[in-house]
Amino acid sequence: xxxxxxxxxxxxxxxxxxxxxxxxxxxxxxxxxxxxxxxxxxxxxxxxxxxxxxxxxxxxxxxxxxxxxxxxxxxxxxxxxxxxxxxxxxxxxxxxxxxxxxxxxxxxxxxxxxxxxxxxxxxxxxxxxxxxxxxxxxxxxxxxxxxxxxxxxxxxxxxxxxxxxxxxx
Numbered sequence: 001x002x003x004x005x006x007x008x009x010x011x012x013x014x015x016x017x018x019x020x021x022x023x024x025x026x027x028x029x030x031x032x033x034x035x036x037x038x039x040x041x042x043x044x045x046x047x048x049x050x051x052x053x054x055x056x057x058x059x060x061x062x063x064x065x066x067x068x069x070x071x072x073x074x075x076x077x078x079x080x081x082x083x084x085x086x087x088x089x090x091x092x093x094x095x096x097x098x099x100x101x102x103x104x105x106x107x108x109x110x111x112x113x114x115x116x117x118x119x120x121x122x123x124x125x126x127x128x129x130x131x132x133x134x135x136x137x138x139x140x141x142x143x144x145x146x147x148x149x150x151x152x153x154x155x156x157x158x159x160x161x162x163x164x165x166x167x168x169x
Contacts, residue, residue, distance in 0.1 A: 083142030093139030
């Protein structure tokens, strides 16, 4: 009996070592990982659902109204009651519009932004923007509401007529 107990102890230790190595995920006992799963997580391709792959471009280039399209290809015949063209550069036109607005009774300039080409004005109880945009034919001056749409109403139309008379547009 003594012989069997002396053999059983080393045999038990060998079996224990083999089972621990097999259960611990030892590289000798596993198959090699294939494909992208073998890469580290940061190197794997990102899986994105097809509908989220590209942003929606529906309506991205819509212009908010026919009058708002006038500055891109503005001409003297396309000018409306809330806008007109004058010759010269945008910066010169911005300066001339500021001087002309200062000479019209009842106009209050709340702020001016030359980079944006806008004057925030109050006239006859209405608040709106006078915008100066550079176009092929010079500069287009228009009255717009705070949303960027053509300003409607009696005050913007009257002020644009007065500006047009002063600037010769």
